[in-house]
Amino acid sequence: KGLMDGIRAKGALVGGFVKFMMGFWAFMKAILGFDFSKKFFGFITGKVSLNNVRVLISGGGPLAPIVVKQYNRLGMSFIEGYGMTETSPISTLNPMEAYKLGSVGRVLPGIEMKIKDADEDGNGLVCVKGTIVMKGYYKNEEATREIIDDDGFLNTGDIGHLDDDNYLFLTxxxxxxxxxxxxxxVFPEEIENEFQLYEDVEEVMIAGYAMQDGSEGIMAVVQPPDALIKQFADDKESCVARIQKTIDEVNRTLATYKKISKLVVTYDPFPMSSTKKIKRPVALKMLKEKGLI
Structure with missing residues (x-):
C-alpha cells in the first residue's frame, strides 16, 4: 500500500499511467510468456530498493491475493510458506514455478494434513502430523494434550481447506x-484482506457484535492514517463519512452475509504483536473501556 500511495501522491496523471501500464504488461506477459514489467517499473521499485530483488518471501500470515497481483504487475514474484513454531518451521510451500494465488502452498513431502469438521464449503480445522511436529510443551503435558491428539495430529487453530492438488487455502x-x-x-481475516490497498485505512479489525435481535453482525474497527486524521482534525464527522465510503465500496464486493453493518473509527493505534498483528482481545477490551463498542 505504501508503494502505491507514493505513486498516487504524484498526481492523477502519473497514477493513471502507472495503473494502465501495469495492466498492459500483465496482458503482454499472458500473451508472450515473458515479463517486461520488472525492467519497465525499475524507476518505481528502485525507490524502495526492490529493483534488484529476484523473489519476495512471505510468511507469518496468508498474503492477500490483491497484494500479490499488485507486486506481480511490478515484475516481482513471491514464495509463500505456512507453519508455526510447533511445526518447525513450515508444513506447506507455494513456489514460484507452481504458485497458486490465494494459497499458502502445497503440503510438503513427509507431512500429513487433514481438515477436521469441514463445513459445506470444505473449510475446517487444519491439523498437521509428521516429524516436523514438536514432541510437546516443556513440562506441560496438559497443554500438549490440548493441541496434539492421540493420533499425533497437531491442532493449528487455523481454518482452511485443501484443493485437489493438496494446496492449502486458509480462511x-x-x-x-x-x-x-x-x-x-464469517472469517474476519478474509474481509480485512479486502482493505489492503485502500489509502484511507491504516489498520482494520473485523469483529462480531450483538445486534438487537440477538444475532451477530459484522463490525469494522478502522484506524485512519495520520494524513487523514490531520486533514479532518476539526471535522471528525467528515473523516468517518470518508471511511464509510470505503466500507461501502468493500461491501459491494462481499457476499450478503459478509457485509459490514457497523463502523467504528478509532484514532489511537491498535495494540500489535511482535509480528505486527492486531491483538484482538486486547484491542476489543480497549475499545469497550473507551465506550466505542
Whole structure:
C-alpha cells in the first residue's frame, strides 16, 4: 500500500499511467510468456530498493491475493510458506514455478494434513502430523494434550481447506470465527484482506457484535492514517463519512452475509504483536473501556 500511495501522491496523471501500464504488461506477459514489467517499473521499485530483488518471501500470515497481483504487475514474484513454531518451521510451500494465488502452498513431502469438521464449503480445522511436529510443551503435558491428539495430529487453530492438488487455502483463525444469524461462518481475516490497498485505512479489525435481535453482525474497527486524521482534525464527522465510503465500496464486493453493518473509527493505534498483528482481545477490551463498542 505504501508503494502505491507514493505513486498516487504524484498526481492523477502519473497514477493513471502507472495503473494502465501495469495492466498492459500483465496482458503482454499472458500473451508472450515473458515479463517486461520488472525492467519497465525499475524507476518505481528502485525507490524502495526492490529493483534488484529476484523473489519476495512471505510468511507469518496468508498474503492477500490483491497484494500479490499488485507486486506481480511490478515484475516481482513471491514464495509463500505456512507453519508455526510447533511445526518447525513450515508444513506447506507455494513456489514460484507452481504458485497458486490465494494459497499458502502445497503440503510438503513427509507431512500429513487433514481438515477436521469441514463445513459445506470444505473449510475446517487444519491439523498437521509428521516429524516436523514438536514432541510437546516443556513440562506441560496438559497443554500438549490440548493441541496434539492421540493420533499425533497437531491442532493449528487455523481454518482452511485443501484443493485437489493438496494446496492449502486458509480462511481465518478458529477463535476469531463470527457466526451470523443465518448460521453462516464469517472469517474476519478474509474481509480485512479486502482493505489492503485502500489509502484511507491504516489498520482494520473485523469483529462480531450483538445486534438487537440477538444475532451477530459484522463490525469494522478502522484506524485512519495520520494524513487523514490531520486533514479532518476539526471535522471528525467528515473523516468517518470518508471511511464509510470505503466500507461501502468493500461491501459491494462481499457476499450478503459478509457485509459490514457497523463502523467504528478509532484514532489511537491498535495494540500489535511482535509480528505486527492486531491483538484482538486486547484491542476489543480497549475499545469497550473507551465506550466505542
Amino acid at each position: 481465518g483463525r478458529q477463535k476469531n470465527l463470527i457466526v451470523t444469524s443465518g448460521g453462516k461462518n
